[in-house]
Amino acid sequence: MAGSPRCELCGAAGRVRCQHCRVTYYCNVDHQQADWVSIHEQICQLLIPVCTFLPFPLSEKERKHNVEQLVKRKKHIIDLAYHRAQEFILDGKHKEAIPAALHALRFSTEVYGSNSVQLVPAYLLLAEALAGAGHPLQASKYLSQAEWIVLKTPDCSVAVQCKLQRSLGLFCAAGGNFDQALYHLANEVYLVSSMLGLNSVEAAGGYFHMANIFLRQNKMDVANSLYAKVTSIWHAFLLKSVQAQEQALQSQPEMSPFTEDKELSEDPMTKAQQAEAIRVLRTVLDVREEAPKQQPGETARVLHALAMLYYLAKDLPKAAETAMKALNLVKQLPQPESLEAISHLLELIETKPSYSSTK
Numbered sequence: 424m425a426g427s428p429r430c431e432l433c434g435a436a437g438r439v440r441c442q443h444c445r446v447t448y449y450c451n452v453d454h455q456q457a458d459w460v461s462i463h464e465q466i467c468q469l470l471i472p473v474c475t476f477l478p479f480p481l482s483e484k485e486r487k488h489n490v491e492q493l494v495k496r497k498k499h500i501i502d503l504a505y506h507r508a509q510e511f512i513l514d515g516k517h518k519e520a521i522p523a524a525l526h527a528l529r530f531s532t533e534v535y536g537s538n539s540v541q542l543v544p545a546y547l548l549l550a551e552a553l554a555g556a557g558h559p560l561q562a563s564k565y566l567s568q569a570e571w572i573v574l575k576t577p578d579c580s581v582a583v584q585c586k587l588q589r590s591l592g593l594f595c596a597a598g599g600n601f602d603q604a605l606y607h608l609a610n611e612v613y614l615v616s617s618m619l620g621l622n623s624v625e626a627a628g629g630y631f632h633m634a635n636i637f638l639r640q641n642k643m644d645v646a647n648s649l650y651a652k653v654t655s656i657w658h659a660f661l662l663k664s665v666q667a668q669e670q671a672l673q674s675q676p677e678m679s680p681f682t683e684d685k686e687l688s689e690d691p692m693t694k695a696q697q698a699e700a701i702r703v704l705r706t707v708l709d710v711r712e713e714a715p716k717q718q719p720g721e722t723a724r725v726l727h728a729l730a731m732l733y734y735l736a737k738d739l740p741k742a743a744e745t746a747m748k749a750l751n752l753v754k755q756l757p758q759p760e761s762l763e764a765i766s767h768l769l770e771l772i773e774t775k776p777s778y779s780s781t782k
Contacts, residue, residue, distance in 0.1 A: 428440070428448035429448065430448060430449045430450035430451075430454055431447050431448065431449060431454070431458050431463075431522075431525075431526075432449065432450075432454045432457065432458055432521075432522055432525060433450060433454065435450040436450060437449060437450060438450060438451070439451060439452055439454075439455050441455065441463065441467065443467050443468070444467045444468060444470050444471050444474075445471075446470055446471055446474035446475060447463065447467075447470060447474070457518075457519075457521075457522055458522045460519060460522075461507065461508075461511070461519050461520065461521065461522035461523045462503070462504050462507050462508075462522055462523035462526055463522070465503055465507065466500050466503055466504065466526070469496065469499065469500055469503075470500070472492075472493075472496060473493065473496050473497060473500065494534055497530045497533060497534050498530075498534060500526065500530050501526075501527050501530045501531050501534065501545075504523045504524070504526040504527040504530070505523075505524075505527040505544070505545065505548060506695075507520075507523040508520040508521075508523035508524040508527060508548050508549075508552060509548065509695055511523065511552070512548070512551055512552060512555065513695065513698045513699070513702075515555075517551070517552050517553075517554075517555030517556040518552075518555075518556040520548075520551075520552040520555075520556075521549070521552045521553060521556060524545065524548045524549040524552045525549060527545040527548060527549075528542065528545040528546060528548075528549055531545045538572060538575075539572070540572055540573065540576045540579050540580075540583060542569075542572060543569045543572055543573060543579075543583050543586065543587065544583070544586060546565045546566070546568055546569035546572075547565075547566070547569050547586055547587065547590045549562075549565050550562040550563075550565040550566045550569070550590060550594070551590060551593070553565065554593075554594055554597060559594075559597070559598065562594060563594070566590060566591060566594055569587055569590070570587060570591065573587050581614050581615075581617070581618045584614055585611050585614045585615050585625070588607045588608065588610045588611035588614065589607075589608070589611050589628065589629065589632070591607040592604045592605070592606075592607035592608035592611065592629075592632060593632060595607060596632070596635070596636055596639075601636050601639070601640060604632075604636055605633060605636055608629050608632050608633045608636075609629070609633070611628075611629040612626050612629035612630065612633075615629060622655075622656050622659070623656070624656055624657060624660050624696075624700075626656070627652075627653045627656040627657060627703070628699070628703070630649045630652050630653050630656075631649070631650075631653045631703050631706075631707075633649055634646045634649035634650045634653065635706075637649065638710065646710075647714075647718075647721075650707050650710060650711075650721075651721055653703065653707060654704070654707055654721065654724050654725050654728060655724070657700060657703070657704060657728045657732075658724055658727060658728040658731075661728055661731035661732055661735065662731065662764065664731070664735055665731050665734065665735065665768065665771070668735065669771065692735075697732070697735075697736055700732055701729070701732060701733075701736075704725055704728055704729045704732065705729070707725050708722070708725045708726065708729065711725055719752050719755060719756060720756055722752060723749045723752040723753045723756070723761065723765075724749075724761070726745050726746070726748050726749035726752065727746070727749040727753075727761055727764070727765055727768070729745045730742050730743075730745040730746035730749055730765070730768060731768060733745060734746075734768065734771065734772055734775075739772055739775055742768075742772050743769065743772045743773070746765055746768050746769050746772065747769070749761075749765050750762070750765045750766065750769065753765060
């Protein structure tokens with residue numbers, strides 16, 4: 424590394440060196456430990472070829488090959504660091520996510536340049552980690568940088584714009600600026616809807632966060648309406664997903680257990696989306712169960728959606744428990760419309776081979 428070594432986390436003078444890779448430095452042991460827990464343990468050996476100077480290439484072909492390999496390695500580190508930070512945030516461990524998010528941003532800058540729109544996801548991830556860890560001023564700085572890049576990129580994708588609006592909305596909501604938060608979240612819903620439709624699961628995220636704001640403002644009618652929409656969107660999506668999986672199983676009755684796992688393990692959602700869906704539906708369930716005026720039909724719908732989600736995630740004990748709760752509630756309704764669907768889900772859970780069940 425050129426010049427004096429610098430701390431991986433804060434950029435201060437590096438006084439402590441990692442004894443495993445011997446190419447990374449820290450200003451103190453606390454920063455070294457924080458980085459190790461967050462991401463360094465996973466990328467320690469990967470950093471050696473990235474941070475070590477190669478001998479001057481003998482030919483243009485060698486030089487080009489070396490550059491391509493370096494970029495490939497850095498992109499791999501970006502992917503590992505980004506998803507590691509994302510996992511920590513989903514688990515509510517925002518402080519632990521910060522070093523990984525910093526690495527994702529640093530290597531993204533090296534690969535794509537300091538003004539590239541490719542940096543926006545890393546900026547937003549780092550801002551979310553910092554805000555969750557209680558550093559709103561630092562989070563605001565990175566959010567502003569992401570917003571500036573998007574504004575000066577006319578052909579910026581709708582997906583990136585949606586991520587920005589979501590991040591700005593949540594940041595404003597955390598600071599108590601509810602009107603501005605609703606403005607950004609409404610923009611997100613508009614952008615998503617223009618691309619995927621008003622009833623897409625992607626739009627459900629915006630509705631959900633808007634509902635949370637109205638709940639905090641004690642505007643219960645609006646909040647309940649939005650929570651009902653969120654539940655309806657996820658319920659319809661998950662019902663189709665369960666039906667699709669059932670049809671796939673029926674079309675290949677002779678599959679071995681190993682083949683089934685291989686062929687049907689491709690879920691309609693990523694792990695991050697699955698985790699968000701569980702968090703959203705659990706939150707809506709808590710709201711429904713704690714409401715002074717109970718709405719058993721809505722509560723049963725949330726429970727049914729959660730049961731289907733657990734089933735698709737192969738958490739069969741939770742799926743069965745949640746489906747039974749939904750079934751007992753539905754039986755109390757004057758018109759138990761979803762009784763047959765929930766009963767069928769319980770049959771699927773009971774007949775699911777034990778090798779598919781995971782903790």
